[in-house]
Amino acid sequence: xxxxxxxxxxxxxxxxxxxxxxxxxxxxxxxxxxxxxxxxxxxxxxxxxxxxxxxxxxxxxxxxxxxxxxxxxxxxxxxxxxxxxxxxxxxxxxxxxxxxxxxxxxxxxxxxxxxxxxxxxxxxxxxxxxxxxxxxxxxxxxxxxxxxxxxxxxxxxxxxxxxxxxxxxxxxxxxxxxxxxxxxxxxxxxxxxxxxxxxxxxxxxxxxxxxxxxxxxxxxxxxxxxxxxxxxxxxxxxxxxxxxxxxxxxxxxxxxxxxx
Numbered sequence: 336x337x338x339x340x341x342x343x344x345x346x347x348x349x350x351x352x353x354x355x356x357x358x359x360x361x362x363x364x365x366x367x368x369x370x371x372x373x374x375x376x377x378x379x380x381x382x383x384x385x386x387x388x389x390x391x392x393x394x395x396x397x398x399x400x401x402x403x404x405x406x407x408x409x410x411x412x413x414x415x416x417x418x419x420x421x422x423x424x425x426x427x428x429x430x431x432x433x434x435x436x437x438x439x440x441x442x443x444x445x446x447x448x449x450x451x452x453x454x455x456x457x458x459x460x461x462x463x464x465x466x467x468x469x470x471x472x473x474x475x476x477x478x479x480x481x482x483x484x485x486x487x488x489x490x491x492x493x494x495x496x497x498x499x500x501x502x503x504x505x506x507x508x509x510x511x512x513x514x515x516x517x518x519x520x521x522x523x524x525x526x527x528x529x530x531x532x533x534x535x536x537x538x539x540x541x542x543x544x545x546x547x548x549x550x551x552x553x554x555x556x557x558x559x560x561x562x563x564x565x566x567x568x569x570x571x572x573x574x575x576x577x578x579x580x581x582x583x584x585x586x587x588x589x590x591x592x593x594x595x
C-alpha cells in the first residue's frame with residue numbers, strides 16, 4: 336500500500352516492508368512527479384524493499400520555491416533529506432532527468448548510495464526531446480505560449496500512450512520556471528557527451544536500463560558501451576519502461592538487486 340506525507344518540503348509517496356532487504360529512492364524526470372512510479376513500487380517482485388518516492392521541489396505536489404532549483408540543488412536537497420531522516424546505503428533509481436540528478440548525488444555523496452540504477456537518463460543530445468523543446472524558448476516565451484504548445488503536443492500524443500497521459504498530469508502541476516531552468520541544464524550537460532563516462536567511473540554497483548526500441552538511441556548506447564557502463568534493454572518499451580513493461584522492468588530490477 337502506498338502512503339503519503341510531506342518531508343523536507345517534498346511530497347512523498349512511500350511503501351514500507353516488514354523485513355526489508357533495503358531501500359530504493361526514486362528520482363523522477365523533467366516535468367514529472369512520483370506519480371509515474373506508483374505501479375512499480377507496489378509490484379509483488381519488489382515487495383521486500385522499502386520505496387521512497389519524492390516529488391522534487393517545484394514538481395508534482397511539492398512546494399514551489401522562491402527561486403527554482405538547479406539540478407545540483409535538487410541533488411543536494413535529496414541528500415539533506417536522507418541525512419535528516421538518517422537513511423543511507425540506499426539504491427538510487429533515477430529516471431530521465433532523475434538519472435542525471437542521481438548521478439550527481441552518487442558522485443558527491445557515495446556514502447549515501449549502495450547502488451545506482453539509471454533508467455533512460457540523459458546521455459547525449461538525442462535524449463533531449465522534451466528538454467530541448469523547452470530550452471529553445473526564453474522563459475517569457477515559454478510562459479506566453481510555449482508551455483501551452485508543449486501541453487497540447489503531449490495531450491495529443493497521450494491519447495494512445497499511457498505513459499504520456501501520466502506525464503501530462505504531472506507536467507500540469509510543475510513550476511514553469513524550474514521546468515525551463517532544468518531543461519537548459521539538461522541540454523548543456525547532454526551536449527558534452529560526458530555523462531556516460533561519469534557513470535562509468537562510479538565505484539559501486541550501477542546499471543543503465545533503457546526501453547527498446549522507443550527509448551535511448553544508438554548513439555547514447557554507444558557512449559555507454561565505450562564508458563564500460565553495463566546496460567540492459569527492456570523490450571517493447573519506450574522512455575518509461577517501468578510503465579510500458581511493468582513486469583519485465585521489475586524482473587530487471589530484481590536481477591540487479593540480487594547482485595548487491
